[in-house]
Amino acid sequence: MTARRHEEMTSEGVCPRCGDTCGRDEVDVGVGVIFGPYGCHCGWSEYEEYDAEFGGGYQPGGGYLDPNGGFWPEQNPVIRIMRASEALAS
Secondary structure, three states: OOOOOOOOOOOOOEOOOOOOEOEOOEEEOOOOEEEOOOEOOOOOEOOHHHOOOOOOEEOOOOOEEOOOOOEEOOOOHHHHHHHHHHHHHO
């Protein structure tokens, strides 16, 4: 069985998994701009460790690692709503 490969972005700002526009965080540090990884609502991330299919998404401790690398603790109201809506859908 072959391991699934992480998709790489071929067009800047376009998700290779679903084709939608991706976003990323950026900060101006005074001498330049630091960019975070591109991430998409479908769960794809430019960084494999944040991609929902490769280690991102819901975490064993209860939180959520989003495609842009942000960690949301399980007590966060947004995460509670996400989990509740998933439970209703299944």
